[in-house]
Amino acid sequence: xxxxxxxxxxxAQQPYDLLIVGGGINGVGIARDAAGRxxxxxxxxxxxxxxxxxxxxTKLIHGGLRYLEYYEFRLVREALIxxxxxxxxxxxxxxxxxxxxxxxxxxxxAWMLRMGLFLYDHLGGRMTLPRSRGVRLDRDPxxxxxxxxxxxxxxxxxxxxxxxxxxxxxxxxxxxxxxDIRTRTRLVAARRVDGVWEATIxxxxxxxxxxARGLVNAAGPWVERILRDTLAIGTSKQVRLxxxxxxxxxxxxxxxxxxxxxxxxxxxxxxxxxxxxxTLIGTTDIPWAADPGEVRIADDEVRYLCESVxxxxxxxxxxxxxxxxxxxxxxxYDDAAQNASAVTRDYVLDVxxxxxxxxxxxxxxxxxxxxxRLAEHALEKLAPSLPVLGGAGWTASRPLPGGDLGPGGFExxxxxxxxxxPFLSADDAWRLVRNYGTLAWExxxxxxxxxxxxxxxGGGLTAREVDYLVAQEWAVTAEDxxxxxxxxxxxxxxxxxxxxxxxxxxxxxxxxxxRPAMAG
Ligand SMILES: Cc1cc2nc3c(=O)[nH]c(=O)nc-3n(C[C@H](O)[C@H](O)[C@H](O)COP(=O)(O)OP(=O)(O)OC[C@H]3O[C@@H](n4cnc5c(N)ncnc54)[C@H](O)[C@@H]3O)c2cc1C
Numbered sequence: 015x016x017x018x019x020x021x022x023x024x025x026a027q028q029p030y031d032l033l034i035v036g037g038g039i040n041g042v043g044i045a046r047d048a049a050g051r052x053x054x055x056x057x058x059x060x061x062x063x064x065x066x067x068x069x070x071x072t073k074l075i076h077g078g079l080r081y082l083e084y085y086e087f088r089l090v091r092e093a094l095i096x097x098x099x100x101x102x103x104x105x106x107x108x109x110x111x112x113x114x115x116x117x118x119x120x121x122x123x124a125w126m127l128r129m130g131l132f133l134y135d136h137l138g139g140r141m142t143l144p145r146s147r148g149v150r151l152d153r154d155p156x157x158x159x160x161x162x163x164x165x166x167x168x169x170x171x172x173x174x175x176x177x178x179x180x181x182x183x184x185x186x187x188x189x190x191x192x193x194d195i196r197t198r199t200r201l202v203a204a205r206r207v208d209g210v211w212e213a214t215i216x217x218x219x220x221x222x223x224x225x226a227r228g229l230v231n232a233a234g235p236w237v238e239r240i241l242r243d244t245l246a247i248g249t250s251k252q253v254r255l256x257x258x259x260x261x262x263x264x265x266x267x268x269x270x271x272x273x274x275x276x277x278x279x280x281x282x283x284x285x286x287x288x289x290x291x292x293t294l295i296g297t298t299d300i301p302w303a304a305d306p307g308e309v310r311i312a313d314d315e316v317r318y319l320c321e322s323v324x325x326x327x328x329x330x331x332x333x334x335x336x337x338x339x340x341x342x343x344x345x346x347y348d349d350a351a352q353n354a355s356a357v358t359r360d361y362v363l364d365v366x367x368x369x370x371x372x373x374x375x376x377x378x379x380x381x382x383x384x385x386x387r388l389a390e391h392a393l394e395k396l397a398p399s400l401p402v403l404g405g406a407g408w409t410a411s412r413p414l415p416g417g418d419l420g421p422g423g424f425e426x427x428x429x430x431x432x433x434x435x436p437f438l439s440a441d442d443a444w445r446l447v448r449n450y451g452t453l454a455w456e457x458x459x460x461x462x463x464x465x466x467x468x469x470x471x472g473g474g475l476t477a478r479e480v481d482y483l484v485a486q487e488w489a490v491t492a493e494d495x496x497x498x499x500x501x502x503x504x505x506x507x508x509x510x511x512x513x514x515x516x517x518x519x520x521x522x523x524x525x526x527x528x529r530p531a532m533a534g
Contacts, residue, residue, distance in 0.1 A: 029210045030056045030194075031402050033226035035201045035240060038068035039177070039382050041232035042184035042195075043389035043409075049191035050412075051393070051405040056224060057185070057193060058215050060200035062494045064181035066306065067234050068382065069498050070342020072260065072284055072296050075100050075108050075173035075383045077138060079274075080282055081359055082130050087137065089360040093383045094138025097173050100386065101142070104183065104414040105424055106451030107176040110143050111286070113274045114156045116164040116326060121276040124166070131170050143171035159267035161328050169271070174286070177382055178498040179449060182487050183414040184385075190415070197488045204229060204245055211372035228400050230392065231376040235306030235345040241376060251364050251378055254348035254357050255303070259311035259341040260296030261319050262288060262504065263331050275326045281355055283322040289501050292337070295319050299354040302343050311339040338504060347379035361388055365395045373399035386410070416451025427452065437464045442474040449500060457482045471514045473505030480517065492518060 032048050034041045037059025045057045059065075077094035078086070100108050117124050131146040149167050151157025156167065185195050202221065204213035211229045214221050233240045238253045265287065267273075272286040281299065288294035298315045316333045324330050347362045361380035367373040375396055380388050390407045397404040419427045424447065432443045435458045446454035457479050461467050468477025475495075483489035483499045492514045496503035503511070 027225070028054070029225035029227055030054045031226065031400055032056070032228045032230055032396075033058070033201075033204075033211060033213055033224060034230040034232055036230075036232035036234055036236075037063040037181070037185065037195070037197060038066060038232065038234045039064070039181050039184070039385040040234070040377050040380055040388055041230070042181050042188060043385040044230055044232060044392050045188035045193045045195065046184045046191070047386075047389040047393055047407070047409050048403055049188045049193040050408050051403055053400070053402045055188065055193035056226065057188070057195045058199040058201055059195075059197045062197055062490070062498060063185055063195075063488055064178035064498055067342045067345060068181050069178035070258070070260075070309075070340050071177045071382050072258075072286070073175050073177050073294070074111075074284075075175045077134055077172070078359060078381070078383075079130060079134050079170070079172075082133055084356060084358070086358065086360060089358075089381075089384070090134070091137045092387055093381060094134070094141070096383050096387055098138065098140065098142060099410050100175070100383070101173055103410075103412065104175075104180065104417045104451075105419050106416050106427075106447060107179045107183065107414075107449070108173050109424070110171055111174045112144070112169050112171050112271045113284075114149075114167050114169055114271050115274045115276075116151065116160060116167040118164070118276050120278065121280060127168055131168055134170060143173075146170035156269060156271050159327055159329070160273075161326060164326065174272075175382065176449065176501075180382065180385075180414075182499065183416065185488070186415045186486065195488065198490070201240070201244060206368075206371045209370055209372065211374075226372065228373045228375070228396055230396075231374065234377075235343040237345055237376055237378060245374070247366060247374065249364055249366075249376065251362060251376070252348040253378055254346045254354075255301070255306060256344045256346055256354045256357060257300040257302040257309055257341055258297040258344055259300075259315045259319070259339060260294055261311070261316055261336045262292050262294055262338040263335040264293070264337065265291055266293045266323075266327060266329060266331055266335075273323075273326065275322055277322050277325070283319060285323050285327075289504050292504060293331075295323055295331070301354050306343040306345075309341045309343050311341045315341075345379065363388075363392055363395055367399050416453035418452055419447075420452075424448075427454075431455070431458070434458065435461065437462075439474075445474055446479075456486075469513070469517060471502075471506055471517070472510035473502045475500065475502045475506060475510075475514070477517060480514065481521075484518075484521065490518075 031053035032055045034045050034057040045055050049055045075097050077090045081090050135145045189195050199215050199217040202214045202216045204211050211226045213224050231240045241247050275283050286294045320331045346357045349358045351357045362378045364376045386409050393403040428443050428447045470476050489495050489499050
């Protein structure tokens with residue numbers, strides 16, 4: 015399908031139905047759905063899959079309790095319905111989490127929280143998660159880490175997700191259905207020629223020209239730049255870039271519950287158990303005008319997040335405790351709200367379909383939680399121009415790769431993996447099922463003992479897993495593996511990380527050496 019620009023485009027080649035720009039959650043979600051409906055799809059991601067906003071989230075599959083305050087009923091209802099669906103189709107990487115919301119009289123009255131939670135329990139219809147309830151903090155273990163002035167709290171349910179793995183699993187399923195997924199490949203230019211898009215894409219080996227009937231601009235924080243600079247197409251819609259940062263500290267409370275704290279500025283900050291030994295604290299809302307690729311947490315954000323949790327926790331969290339941070343840019347649809355926290359979290363799909371020309375769809379905004387439904391809406395909008403997309407939606411109930419855990423669910427899958435591979439420790443088996451679901455069996459393969467899994471880089475990461483990530487999940491660098499395909503960067507020391515780098519280098523060299531020398 016690809017052709018060399020110096021030789022021009024081969025008109026005899028069939029154009030793709032869709033060229034999707036962006037390997038974040040929205041791009042891969044659309045690729046999966048479209049490929050499953052029989053469309054030919056090419057997706058290009060300039061860096062690694064999920065290397066930007068889609069790996070920098072708070073990692074919640076949630077309705078968004080606080081959005082009720084902004085009357086975002088459509089979004090909250092859709093997100094609550096999606097929460098149920100995603101828990102069912104990806105039970106390995108998405109699981110329930112209960113949130114403790116201490117009542118702070120200075121911020122919102124208790125009746126307001128009770129009313130919001132009542133709506134939250136009912137807006138989405140059928141709900142398998144426990145409904146919200148009130149607790150006395152002096153009588154419930156969830157009150158132990160909290161300062162004694164907090165007497166009452168509400169407990170409600172939401173879901174949590176391994177965000178970058180959700181992206182990879184959608185990409186894998188899209189590939190399984192025929193989509194061509196190219197990472198480290200950038201859209202450089204595109205224009206409409208003879209009723210289709212003619213696009214120049216670039217990877218390490220050079221530039222190529224491809225043709226497609228439809229173009230999906232799922233570039234997240236770059237959506238406006240693609241329109242303005244790459245396609246030279248005007249739109250009345252604008253994106254509002256809002257930075258959000260997180261800190262990770264050694265675990266600062268016992269138990270599996272998360273906390274949601276109200277700040278005097280009316281913002282909320284989460285403290286979530288993370289990677290067994292840590293607590294994830296976030297987030298902030300800071301307008302962002304610079305390059306989205308350059309986003310970093312600032313010192314005052316670290317202080318703000320520490321102060322936010324220290325209003326509630328007995329044991330203080332300090333900037334010195336921070337072991338890791340990450341920041342991302344929310345590509346929000348600009349609804350002209352005055353303050354960054356109030357900008358809508360709903361999405362807007364903009365279609366540009368001049369008669370007889372290639373169709374263009376651009377995505378403004380969106381949540382990880384609503385990506386699947388967003389993809390359905392996107393295909394509905396594209397279908398009048400691309401009838402191949404007109405089929406019935408199919409993604410609501412089809413498990414994502416590895417999500418077919420079978421009877422007994424997660425715990426039973428862990429027990430089965432241990433029975434299959436008794437040399438795995440309980441922690442290792444748990445981690446493999448959490449990340450790969452039933453695909454963990456592919457990683458373990460026919461190994462009969464620990465040594466068969468190859469070099470151990472620490473934290474349970476072995477050469478066998480690394481090989482799988484390179485072969486099946488588009489992983490190239492140690493960073494891809496340590497921070498996006500897994501969170502093992504938190505568990506593996508510098509020496510282990512250096513060994514991983516060396517292993518990947520040796521692997522690359524071996525592949526280079528095994529290629530036949532070019533004739534002539
Ligand atoms: C701090 C924070 C917390 C959040 N928390 C949550 C949460 O808990 N739950 C939730 O549901 N949502 C949450 N969100 C929202 C969610 O993360 C985003 O809405 C979602 O990840 C956006 O995905 P995307 O695919 O649109 O963008 P991205 O993930 O940014 O993907 C766009 C991709 O396009 C690529 N690209 C750009 N230009 C080109 C080009 N020319 N060629 C090729 N590729 C290109 C980029 O490299 C990028 O990878 C949060 C967001 C932030 C920032």
